[in-house]
Amino acid sequence: MSEVKIHNLFPVPVFHYKLENYQQTNKELFNYILELQKKDKIGNSHSNKGGWHSQNFDIINEGPPINFINKIKDCLKHVITNGFGWKYVPNKQRIVAMWAIINKKNSFNVSHNHQNCYLSSAYYIKKPENSGDITFVDPKQVKTYRSPKVEKYNEYSAESVTIKPEEGDLIIFPSYLYHSVGENLSDENRVIVSFNVDIDY
Secondary structure (H helix, E strand, O other), rough: OOOOOOOOOOOOOOOOEEEEHHHHHHHHHHHHHHHHHHHHHOOOOOOEEEEEEEOOOOOOOOHHHHHHHHHHHHHHHHHHHHHOOOOOOOOOOOEEEEEEEEEEEOOOOEEEEEOOOOOOEEEEEEEOOOOOOOEOOOOOOHHHHOOOOOOOOOOOOOOOOEEEEOOEEEEEEEEOOOEEOOOOOOOOEEEEEEEEHHHHH
C-alpha cells in the first residue's frame, strides 16, 4: 500500500466538562427551577415533547443563575480561545438566553439547533439512568441522502453520535449543530439548564 496522509478537514468539536463541586450548584439551580415551575406550570413549547420548558432565566437579578454563570466563565473562555481560536475580549461574550427543561417519564426533545448565536450548551442537574442522552447529527447533511453500507462506524462514517452525560457535566457545542434528546425511560425527572452564547466585538 502506498504511503497515505489523511487531512481531517472541518472537524466539529463538542466540549465536555465536569464542574468541580457541582453538587451545591445543582442544588441551588434545582430549587430555583422548581420555583419557576410553580409560577408557570405550562411553560414553553419548543423542541420538548411532553417535558416542561421554562421561560428564560433572569440572569441579571437572580442569584442561582448568576452564580452558575460565574462558575462556567473559564469553560467558555477555554472554548473560545483554546477551542475555536476566536478572539477573546473580556465582557464581550454574552449569554443571550438561559432556560431549564424538565423531562418527565416518556418525554424527549426532537432534533433542532439554536439560531442567531455562536455557542449553545446543556448542563446536567439531574440525570438518572436511562433518562435520555444527547445525540448530535453530522452537519454535512449530504451523507444522510446517500451513502454506502457501513461495516464499521467511525468518525468518518457515523451520521450521528450520542453522548451519555452525567450530573455536573457541561456540554458546549456550535449552535448550528443539530441535536436531540432521547426518551426518558426512567421514573425520575431529567433536569437540565441550557443557554446560548453570542460574541460582540
